[in-house]
Amino acid sequence: MTRETAELGFSPPDRVLITFGPAALGLLLAVVLPRTARWALGLPVPLPFRPVVRVAGAIDSPWELGIQAAILVIVGLFATAALHERLVTVTVGLGEARFGGTGVPRSEITGLYPDGDALIALDRESRQVVRCHPRARRARLAETFRAFGYPWRDADPYADLYHPWESGAESLPPAADAVLSARAVALRKKAATEAIELRATLEKLGYAVRDEGEKQFWRPLVRS
Structure with a gap:
């Protein structure tokens, strides 16, 4: 240190x-x-x-x-x-935070929060730029990120924007609904890599997704 x-x-x-x-x-x-x-x-x-x-x-x-x-x-x-x-080591710096082998500039991080035993970092479009399982405990992470001026949150700042996904929902465009349908299959099959790739595809369409077991919740991305 x-x-x-x-x-x-x-x-x-x-x-x-x-x-x-x-x-x-x-x-x-x-x-x-x-x-x-x-x-x-x-x-x-x-x-x-x-x-x-x-x-x-x-x-x-x-x-x-x-x-x-x-x-x-x-x-x-x-x-x-x-x-x-x-489990990964997290390195917090004035200009960058590193999550294992992934580095993210401080200026690109608009939110950090715990999700179970995972740590989430959001970028300027509220996408999950990092999702990792840190070696340090939550209290130490919160204290250190706050001390370095990072926007730590105790919970997802966009939690109120999520909607439960149902196939064929009229509030979603067909392309996003198709990605969530494919992702639901991946979750049932425990295909973690495929689910991560489909999350990235969904974010390119302008939507974020959160999982609770095999149930998916979606929200539009929010630019800050």
Whole structure:
């Protein structure tokens, strides 16, 4: 960190939790699962996935417990690597903010706000120029962006402009409605990349979209 930039990554407690937590959880599960499975098998009730529970309960010898522990610890390490890849460091500067590998000039950012565990940055036409999952917690992001004079908001400043999408709505032009129809299919298929590409296509037509599960909400872009 310098006087002109602030790098927002994991806090020390979060770094320890994310680095060692999944592996430690895997080790704990290796010890607890066999005993829990044997206890569950003794209950006078039908169990879903009973064959799987029976296999877990049969693990008893030291070498079997060791193999299970090693597998679960490795799974935990993969989870840690996935988290490190998914979550990005945010660097706030006087002239630019960087979200992982994406830099946006300060002059082009007209709004920043949290959306669940994601961070959204809006450009001068209220488009989502950045959507990322930051490593820093929300309070630290808000404090730092405000300190550097960025337009931080606690919620979407255009939330009141959104309308639930329904196919064939008369308030939407056919081209935008067709994009939202294709995007609805992508959301149902969990095709995240396609959904992102269709969002960009919709923005070129002058509309923004917000998701709540598989339900889409749209609004016209607002130029500032």
